[in-house]
Amino acid sequence: MTQAFRFAPANAKALDAATDLIRQAKVIRDGARGSSRALSLTIRGLRKSFGDNEVLRGIDLHIPAGQSVAIVGKSGCGKSTLLRLIAGLEVPTAGTIEFGDHQGNPRDHVRVMFQEPRLLPWAQVLSNVEVGLGRDRASADAKTRAADALREVGLEEKSGQWPAVLSGGQKQRVALARALVSHPRILAFDEPLGALDALTRISMQRLLERVWEDQGFTAILVTHDVSEAVALADRVLVIEDGRVVHDINVDLARPRRRGSADLAALEGSILRELLKETGDLAGI
Numbered sequence: 001m002t003q004a005f006r007f008a009p010a011n012a013k014a015l016d017a018a019t020d021l022i023r024q025a026k027v028i029r030d031g032a033r034g035s036s037r038a039l040s041l042t043i044r045g046l047r048k049s050f051g052d053n054e055v056l057r058g059i060d061l062h063i064p065a066g067q068s069v070a071i072v073g074k075s076g077c078g079k080s081t082l083l084r085l086i087a088g089l090e091v092p093t094a095g096t097i098e099f100g101d102h103q104g105n106p107r108d109h110v111r112v113m114f115q116e117p118r119l120l121p122w123a124q125v126l127s128n129v130e131v132g133l134g135r136d137r138a139s140a141d142a143k144t145r146a147a148d149a150l151r152e153v154g155l156e157e158k159s160g161q162w163p164a165v166l167s168g169g170q171k172q173r174v175a176l177a178r179a180l181v182s183h184p185r186i187l188a189f190d191e192p193l194g195a196l197d198a199l200t201r202i203s204m205q206r207l208l209e210r211v212w213e214d215q216g217f218t219a220i221l222v223t224h225d226v227s228e229a230v231a232l233a234d235r236v237l238v239i240e241d242g243r244v245v246h247d248i249n250v251d252l253a254r255p256r257r258r259g260s261a262d263l264a265a266l267e268g269s270i271l272r273e274l275l276k277e278t279g280d281l282a283g284i
Helices: 009-035 079-086 125-138 142-152 168-180 198-215 226-232 261-275
Strands: 041-050 053-063 068-072 094-099 110-113 186-190 218-222 235-240 243-249
Touching: 041 079, 053 079, 053 243, 068 079, 068 226, 079 186, 079 218, 110 168, 125 142, 125 168, 142 168, 168 198, 198 218, 198 226, 218 226, 226 235, 226 261, 235 261, 243 261
Parallel strands: 068 218, 068 235, 110 186, 186 218
Antiparallel strands: 041 053, 041 094, 235 243
């Protein structure tokens, strides 16, 4: 039998007060993320061509400081090219990329985590993390900072081991520590979990969400996995033929429960947009 529950007036007032406190805490948390470390990003008229192949065809986009954004689309749509342009690994054919309130070279504030860990096989784990410090690697506290980053990803006990003995998930956590050690204001992820098994991938998704919440950087995730996008992001951008065709706000409370009806409904709507041109919509 289904029962209906009603709040008494006093309880309703208490609930309203608690709701207000939660909203205030969220404003404070988001304000702290936006004002301390995170960097905003504004893109205008961005185009990129490789010879006669125009990959990006006029991207206009603003990402507020501290936001977590996922970029999805079919293979070859331009999503990884967009990420590489943001990271300074490619030069635009046209358009501008502006980085909020920054000092010095804005690219110094951006780090990238790739699908492959790209660890140095001849260097132990701690030394691989130190590589992420760049010019600061010679500083007196380099090893301490690298050890702190390893602790953040739960691998402090692996600091003296060689990459060859690590599992795939452990290698990616070392790669994440290397990206985090310099305290980036923007962290870009290019399919970082694509090669992992399903259970390890879920574990890594939770880790990525935790470090984003703890460290307060702006996160930009390129992924083929729509369920991953809606689980991690505040906002999902769908790219098609070099243009942003959908900009979807993921207004769901965190932590998000994988397999929930709300996530499944949002995932299904995005998949329908991605697959509508192929006509392969069976079961979606």
